[in-house]
Amino acid sequence: MRLAADNRLCSGCRVCQLACSMQVLGENNPKKSLLRIEGHFPQPGAYEVHFCNQCGECAAVCPVDAIPMIDGAYRVDETKCISCMACVEACPRGVMMVHPRAEIPSKCILCGACVCMCPKGAIYDADTGEGGR
Amino acid sequence: MSGGYTGWVLRVNVTDRTSTREPLDPVMARDYIGGRGFVQKILFDEVPVGADPLGPDNKVVCAPGPLSGVFMPASGKIQFGALSPATGIMGDANMGGHFSAEVKYAGYDVIIIEGMSEQPCVVVVDDDKVSVIDGSSYWGKGSSQAELMIKRDLGEDFQVAVIGPAGENMVAFACIGHDYGRQAGRCGIGAVLGSKKVKAIAVRGTKSLPLANPEAVWRKGQEMFNSCFSKPGFKEWTPQGTPGVTPWVNEVGAFPTKNFWTTHFEGHEEIGGEALLERIWLTDKGCFCCPTPCGKYAHTRVGEKDAFVEGPEYETVALIGGNCMLGTIEEVAYANYLCDELGLDTISGGNVVAFALECAEKGIVTREQVGMELRWGDIKSFEYLARAIAYREGIGDILARGARAAAQAFGGGSEKFAIQVKGLEWSGYEARWAPAMMLAYMTADIGAHHNRAWAITYDVAKGREEIQGKAAKVIELQRIRPAFDLLGACRLQWVEIGFEFENYPEMFEAVTGRKLTQKELFDATDRVWNLTRTRAFLERPGFGRAMDYPPARFYEEPVPTGPAKGKMLTKEQLDYMLDDYYAQRGWDSNGKPTVETLEGLGLHDCVEKLTAAGLM
Structure with a gap:
């Protein structure tokens, strides 16, 4: 498995970050997540997923x-x-x-929790293309 | 409490710039759950009856809920409340975005802002470190502009709730903005922050939220997300979000048009969800942990002007679009941007502008009084009035007090079409042919808002001429929907994609360790409902049944055009529904809670205070 992201699909909801901290650490804390979501607002109005490749x-x-x-x-x-x-x-x-x-x-230890839980399919498995909804 | 709650209340006094951390009262947590329950209970106990909403005794209380910040769908709602400058009774407004979760991670279940600062300030909460810093450089700035500056100064990882110039100038319907486009819109809570010279509250939290059973939360959270993903509405509803409902509301003759004169807007296709998606959409913008983001971030162009704006969402489409007759999604979005930057609630703002347009049309206000020729569907008229209101210039100073107060000032029969209840302007569903929806607006505790009970689908499904049985449905909805406001989660998954309510008590137990039945949760919403109602009687001499009627337009003028043409509810029909409603609520014929009702909910202090005031 390798992570990939399509920034255009990201809505900045941060489910990925919370899923990450819950799966890897058993803690409810997006600040301990192993990936980052960066918002570019008010202009140009876009999100960027920063993940380990x-x-x-x-x-x-x-x-x-x-x-x-x-x-x-x-x-x-x-x-x-x-x-x-x-x-x-x-x-x-x-x-x-x-x-x-x-x-x-x-x-990131490539557990895949972010891929499983991303509502938009913005983070996916680059090898299989899976994760999209 | 072994999870869900942080166990702490933060109290910030902006007069002397001090703060204290107090333990959360476990009895309040048991009886009021969180969120709006905490907000209303604290206001009831701490703000003296008769306090000036814009004076030193009023407080702004904000509270996430026990489920806020938890790994589950849409756990990002926060409630702001204060004695409302719009209504004179207790008001509150809720907001999505990422502020709610951040407050929890910083370690607080409630933040109370009290006192009055002499100089503009910003309340900064950085985990345990709390300070009140100088806010002069942000004062006067638009909401998103100020948010951007504050994040640059403090750090991108702060979440910021901010007011615009309308809040600074204490406009009765000034909102609180956040995350470049989310708002706690209603009841003028932004004006209360402005009266305290608090430009913003900035929060950063890095702590883990305690959970009673982390494994159960992880399991149940995944189940809830996967359940949402599997609903047909997940893919069908999400792309357009709330404006997707625009065609339906027009088809059923309930779309606010021309200051609620009629209920169908010719050309509504130009301002609905499809137009938004095809013409101005840039990206979906989700609140914390939301699987179905209704936030649609957009770029709009109107003539030489352009703007980046979140939305418009449905309420804005209805109140700025149809109600002011702006005919294109680009114009509606631009007007939305103006309101957001100025810090005006788009629901009340759309209402008040439309009210002014009708007053001008009828000659109740003159061109000289206004300072320009006002026209329906004219973006220049909208911009002119919005700015005049936010900066309280000319006629804007009167309009800034809200539609009810402006009608009192203008006279000329204008109160008939000042579309409000209890001083709060009407949101996006015209109800002359929707009795349950009408009753929902009449009885909503803060004034004419739909979020306590969205009953129009019930009217359409069960009979729109029928008034029997509508009170029971309204009360049922007034129990379910406010439950989300106590829990700190968004209701849209339940409303829009059919996500089952039963999930929430189950998650509540995994998070807090407390078994909470649906009945106990609904009892808590009844407690808040009767508490706010009691406070209204204490607060406003003569409060009662007379405050529960809609404006006369809705029971004297049949709908003139469209699918609902000729429809209207009579005063007698409204009275029938009110009587039915009061009886089922355990209230007397004046709409006052009885001793038995209050005692049954454990609201002994309400009985004592009503008795002491000679009202019981």
């Missing part, structure tokens, strides 16, 4: 090899991470997330 830049810059690839997704190994935030700096999409009360960054 598993490009591996984070793993490449990690000085302690704390972001291994497991089952198709790069994952942060919390036991190895030294909170240097090099990955946050390096992420080209701004989706290495650091919650205000967290000490280490976190990232």
Whole structure:
């Protein structure tokens, strides 16, 4: 599975963010979500979905090899991470997330909750095209 | 309470710029659930009877509900309330967008704004850090312009509720704007913020919302979303959103046209959902967790002018379109933009402009008084009046008090076509051929608003000449619909795509750990209903049955054209329905709750206060 998004379909409802935090962390908190929705208002009036495409830049810059690839997704190994935030700096999409009360960054593990719950099909599986409604 | 509630009430005094955090009263949570229940209960207890709505004793209370911010469909509604400058009784307005969820994540079930600031200010709530900062640089700015500036100054991840110039100038129907196009429109709550010189409330919340049973919420939330996705209306209703109903309302002869003179607008196809979608739509704009976004963000051009605007939604299409006879979706959207920027409620704004147009047509106000030649269907007339109202210039200063007060000032029989109940202007369903809908407007606790009971479909289905049985249906709806206002969720999935109400008590239990039967929930809505009704009797000497009638146009003038031609309800028919309604509500013939009714709902303080006031 690889994530893809069609920004034109996004309505900015943020169901994806809440589904993400519920599935990955069991917490009801979109601020802990591992993807971002950016609104461009009042002009030009559009949304932009920022999601991890598993490009591996984070793993490449990690000085302690704390972001291994497991089952198709790069994952942060919390036991190895030294909170240097090099990955946050390096992420080209701004989706290495650091919650205000967290000490280490976190990232998308490709669980697919956002794809399943997006009401618009704006986020979908690039491999199968599935997720559209 | 093990979830759903944060357990905290935030009180901000803008006089001395202090704030306190108080524990949420668990008895209030049990009896009033949240949202509008909290708003009305706190106003009842804390705002003294006889307070000036625009004076220091009034408060603005805003409250999400226990389901706000929860992983479930459309959990993003918040309620704002205050003693209303439009009606003189308790008013409230609700708003979607993302503000409600943010307040919960910041850790609050209620925010109370009290006192009066001498200088323009902004209330900033950043999780536990609360401050009242200088708002001078935003004062005078349009709503979206101010919102943009505040977000740039504080951070994009703040959610902002803001007033426009109309709120600053205390126009009786000034709204609160949010998210570049959402509004808490009704009852002039924006004017109350303006009287306190509060330009905006900005909130950022980063906390997790406590849940009694996270696994059950995750499971039930997915089930609810998937159920919404499977409804035929999910794909059929969503593209046009609320303006999609425009052709139907015209077909059944209920579309406000020419200041409610008639009920069918020739050429309504030019201002409805289809025209919006084909000609000006840019993107759907969803409120928090909404699977069926009714927000349609648009770009409109009228002559040399253009504007980005959310909407118009149906109410705006009806009250600015048909009622002021603006004939194209581009013009309606532009007028919508003007109202949003100025901070005027489009429902009351459309009504008041249409009222002024009719007064001008009938010679009740002169061209000299107005300052220009007013014409129906003329965007220049609309813009001129909207600005005059927001800045209280010339005749706009009188119109800014609302249709009822303006009719009193203008005289000439104009009160007959000042389309309001209790001082609140009528929303988008003309009801001379819809008895249940008429009764719903007559009895809605804040004045002529449809959101307590949208009964016109019942009239159409069950007989539009029939007045028997309509009171029972109106009361049933006045229990179900306000339940959403207590829970902090949007009702549109239930109304528009047939999503089952039974889902909500089940989700409430997963979120809060409290088993809540449908009856207990409806009892809570009855409690709020009787509390606001009691307060109206305390607040306004002579309040009662006389305040429950529509304007005389609706029982003296048969509909002149269209599908409802010749239709009208007589005063006797209205009286029959009122009597039936009062009896089923447990109220006396003057519409006052009886001791038994109040005691049965546990409203002992209402009995005490009515007795002390010599009203019981």
